[in-house]
Amino acid sequence: MMRKTILGLVAIAAIAAPLAFASSASAAVSVNDAGVGHVDKSDVQLALGWNNKAFDNGAGTLNFTAGAEKITVDYPMSCFNLNTGAVTSGGHRLFVQSGMAAVEATPVLNLGNGRQITGFDLSGKSTGFTPAGSTVVRDVTCGADTVLFMNEGSPTQPGTMSVTGGLKVNGFDLPNTPVVVPAPVL
Numbered sequence: 001m002m003r004k005t006i007l008g009l010v011a012i013a014a015i016a017a018p019l020a021f022a023s024s025a026s027a028a029v030s031v032n033d034a035g036v037g038h039v040d041k042s043d044v045q046l047a048l049g050w051n052n053k054a055f056d057n058g059a060g061t062l063n064f065t066a067g068a069e070k071i072t073v074d075y076p077m078s079c080f081n082l083n084t085g086a087v088t089s090g091g092h093r094l095f096v097q098s099g100m101a102a103v104e105a106t107p108v109l110n111l112g113n114g115r116q117i118t119g120f121d122l123s124g125k126s127t128g129f130t131p132a133g134s135t136v137v138r139d140v141t142c143g144a145d146t147v148l149f150m151n152e153g154s155p156t157q158p159g160t161m162s163v164t165g166g167l168k169v170n171g172f173d174l175p176n177t178p179v180v181v182p183a184p185v186l
Helices: 002-025 041-048 052-061
Strands: 029-031 036-040 064-081 087-109 117-140 146-151 160-169
Touching (some): 036 041, 041 052, 052 117, 087 146, 117 160
Antiparallel strands (some): 029 036, 036 117, 064 087, 064 146, 064 160, 087 117
């Protein structure tokens, strides 16, 4: 009798394990550093601790955000080569503000009934930027063994924004979202 019970439990575990892993493996957050990609319903539910009913009731209140930075001022600079003494153009002194950016999300509807949301497509379009923390100075030199030398003209205020942190929904980290830190956009 004991042997049959143990064998029965082993059989149940063998069947249940792949099912448990299948549900977590089917979750998919795939978003690039520009904020373009897809988030499955199950990822949102996991992040917020929602069941299907809570998701259906709260789907209209979801806000997707990502860590971001905005270049507020860009000074064009010359660079001095420490080995050769040559002066070249192409450097930048950037004033960068960190913060959060809202990411535009379009619900993906179930093809069968056209009503239930199965996930969200993220367009990469930002609907706003909320500053957080202090502005920092970032120097971009002209290459190896160079330092910024002299200002080469008037600064610009490009307002260029890039995604620097993981994706969140209603302030909670989404699972499987890597933090991507792209090179500064000039």
